[in-house]
Amino acid sequence: MYKAAFFFLLIPIIGILSSFYIFEKYGGIQQVEEICSLTISQLQRIYESPYAVREFCTNDIGQLKILQTSSYISFIASIMLLVLFKVTSIYCGTNRDKNALIFPKLIPIAVLTIGIQVLVQGLILAYLSYIIPIHLAGSYFPIFTLFIGLGAAIGCVQVFSSLLTFFEKPKHNxxxxxxxxxxxxxxxxxxxxxxxxxxxxxxxxxxxxxxxxxxxxxxxxxxxxxxxxxxxxxxxxxxxxxxxxxxxxxxxxxxxxxxxxxxxxxxxxxKFAPVYANLAKSIQNLSDSSTGATGLAKLPAILVLDAMYNSFAENIAAISRxxxxxxxxxxxxxxxxxxxxxxxxxxxxxxxxxxxxxxxxxxxxxxxxxxxxxxxxxxxxxxxxxxxxxxxxxxxxxxxxxxxxxxxxxxxxxxxxxxxxxxxxxxxxxxxxxxxxxxxxxLNNVKEIEEELTEFEHRIQVSLGVVIPEKGNESGAEVIIYSLAAAMIGADGRIENDEVRVAEELGAKLLEDFDRVDFRIYVDNLEKIPDFIKVAESCIGWEHETKLMIYKFLKEIADSDDDFDKKEQEMLIKLKDIWSLRLKD
Structure with a gap:
């Protein structure tokens, strides 16, 4: 809130101080008005450049008064708006009805006020970029002034356009x-x-x-x-x-x-939640589009909107709870x-x-x-x-x-x-x-729904950049590892979670492309996997060290549930004989 107040009040304060400075340069506003009421002949008796004074009285005195008045109004409006939201958030507290009734009405009024403030403060800043260099250096940069004024106008339009979002019904995809x-x-x-x-x-x-x-x-x-x-x-x-x-x-x-x-x-x-959500969306949109002079003009508005949002944040957290x-x-x-x-x-x-x-x-x-x-x-x-x-x-x-x-x-x-x-x-x-x-x-068609949603999930991933090559096939090594491990897990007629977990952990170390999903298909379909003996015989020609690693892998699976079943022992003995393994004691 303090940060928002500082930036929202900064430009009006600069405007007020600048106008006072220029008036004091000529002896104060009352003195200025008296000087400007004099004729050229009277001014000639007082000033070396009476026509410059007359030009100041003709061109600048009215604008300086407008600067001073608009700065005061902007200052007061800013204070009132910040206080209004703080007081309102305290009044509403955790009462849902009060929040739902007051907040949606308050936000459009506040955004409208802030939009006007963006324009007014932008014009104040633009005029200051002209008047201050004139009085300090005797010249100014019109492009800079135009740049600030244009930024204020664009910022005002963007703030006003954000007002439209408060009347939109939020959509959830x-x-x-x-x-x-x-x-x-x-x-x-x-x-x-x-x-x-x-x-x-x-x-x-x-x-x-x-x-x-x-x-x-x-x-x-x-x-x-x-x-x-x-x-x-x-x-x-x-x-x-x-x-x-x-x-x-x-x-x-x-x-x-x-x-x-x-x-x-x-x-x-x-009533409340959509407006609160739209306020967050508006703040984000304004922040995302804030660059250059437009961003400078919108900075106070963004900070004030954010302060307004946060002033109700504690209420919302308590209500949600x-x-x-x-x-x-x-x-x-x-x-x-x-x-x-x-x-x-x-x-x-x-x-x-x-x-x-x-x-x-x-x-x-x-x-x-x-x-x-x-x-x-x-x-x-x-x-x-x-x-x-x-x-x-x-x-x-x-x-x-x-x-x-x-x-x-x-x-x-x-x-x-x-x-x-x-x-x-x-x-x-x-x-x-x-x-x-x-x-x-x-539901009478659970699998059908799951498969349809799965297919669409694949489409989403493709739309996000995942490239699907031609359908891949499992390598011979994968088929052998999956088949032998699944057969060992199901040897005792039970599928133990500990055995599956160990098989997956060790399998990932044994096989670089070990696929947990593919492996579990083998475990869930034991009646369809290849015969253990035939699989073992198909890789008799493998290197002894490779076969030894697979044997140890299968033995750790059998030991993982603390129940070394007789069938598991028989399978390991047969595997040892088929592969002619030399085991160290």
Whole structure:
């Protein structure tokens, strides 16, 4: 606020001081007016250059008075505007209705005032660039004056144009499929039952995507792949997370999101939030277009708008925090406290794996490998990558985490648990790891949706610059390593997460192009992989050191679950005999 005040008041203060300086040069404004009332003959008795004095009285005295008056008005208007916003933000506090009622009306008035100020202060600065050099050096640079004046005019137009954005409905772009009520009656019926249970409004639209988050939004939502713009309240459901959550957990999440559609939240979301978001957008647009004289003219406006934005920031943070706490309680009513607590833990624990999934997909695409279903890859990651972690480690990462949302900020999970009176010491790793497959209870074509969204994700990556060569093939070495390792993992009839994890870690060291996704296809399809003995016999001719490394690799997989099964032992003995390995004791 102080920085904004300094820059917003700087030019008016310079204008006031400059006008006083010039008037004092001639003995003060009263003295100047008396001098200017004299005739040429009277001036000749006093000044050596009476015509220069007369020219000053004719051309400059009126302009100096305008400079002084406009500087005073600009100074007072600037002070009033800054005080108004500070007082208003204090008055509104964390009251949603007050913020929603006052802020949208205040912003257009403020921007209009600031736009006029940009023009007035620009003209003040332009005139100062003329009058000060004249009185100090006897000459001035007209191009410089014109440059400043033109910059002020352009800056004023840009500030005024930003006013138009406050009347626009914010749009949120999303990669998702629209779940029509006719095509997905089971999903709609389930969500409408939750709405009735918590006395909340049902969403007008339901969309399903791959991003690992859930949210409810009142802004217009544009579905990128179909270029459809949805109006009204929209509920976004993450299909990969729906595969991990139980119905109880999913109901808690949906109840939480629908809680935002209740009367108080809807009024705030539709009236205040869009204007506040548009203010941030306007500040960014003005900053991005600020160069040269235009940037100089707009600098005070940008700083004041930023101060206005920040004056309400604390209010917004507190309101968002309270909104989430209220929505959490509604979510627990829709399901249970445990259901909401574990849904939050799962979302935080597994959402980070999505970026890893996308990164791996980009690498695979660049090698010509096309993943059919990214949601399944994500599900495998949730199963294999977290299983070896300690529950205390998971909890330590979960508690300070904040779940991202396109239009709101969320408090840390620890605060949300406290608000629910949920004892974190009761949380169980097995429940976090359990994959509830809630999606299968509500959607009859889960795989179809996942594959369609995966295909569009590939298109997005291509549009962003990923080049897909002709479809790549696995090398002979990859097939052999994947087949032998998968056979060893499944030898005892069980797929142990520890064995998969060790196989992937060691496989990446053994094979430069080891592909986790390809390998897990082998693990998930043990009945289709080549026969272990035949694979071993196919590479009898390999170098002894290479075969020895593979043997040790397979043995470490067998040992990783602390259960060296008899079948695993038999397989290693056969491999040793086939390859004629010489092992050191």
């Amino acid at each position: 999303e990669v998702a499929l629209l779940a029509e009520k006719e095509k997905y009656p089971q999903l709609w019926n389930h969500i409408e039952k939750i709405s009735k249970k918590i006395s909340a409004k049902s969403p007008e639209n339901i969309i399903i995507g791959l991003d690992p988050t859930f949210y409810a939004i009142s802004s217009h939502v544009r579905l990128i792949q179909s270029n459809i713009t949805l109006k009204g309240e929209t509920l976004f459901l993450s299909l990969p997370l729906m595969n991990l959550l139980t119905i109880e957990e999913l109901d808690a999440v949906i109840g939480h999101e629908l809680g935002h559609f209740k009367a108080k939240d809807t009024f705030y979301s539709t 309270n909104r989430e706490f209220e929505a959490d309680k509604i979510g627990s009513q829709a399901s249970s406290v445990n259901g909401l607590a574990y849904s939050l833990a799962k979302i935080v624990t597994f959402s980070n794996l999505w970026q890893q999934t996308i990164y791996e997909n980009i690498k695979r695409l660049s090698k010509g490998k096309i993943t059919v279903n990214l949601s399944e890859v994500f599900k495998d990651s949730a199963s294999y990558n977290v299983s070896n972690r300690d529950i205390d480690e998971i909890i330590q990462e979960t508690l300070p985490s904040i779940i991202k949302h396109p239009t709101d900020s969320h408090p840390p999970i620890s605060e949300r648990y406290n608000n629910l009176n949920f004892d974190i010491s009761n949380i169980e790793k097995e429940k976090i790891m359990f994959q509830g497959n809630a999606s299968e209870n509500l």
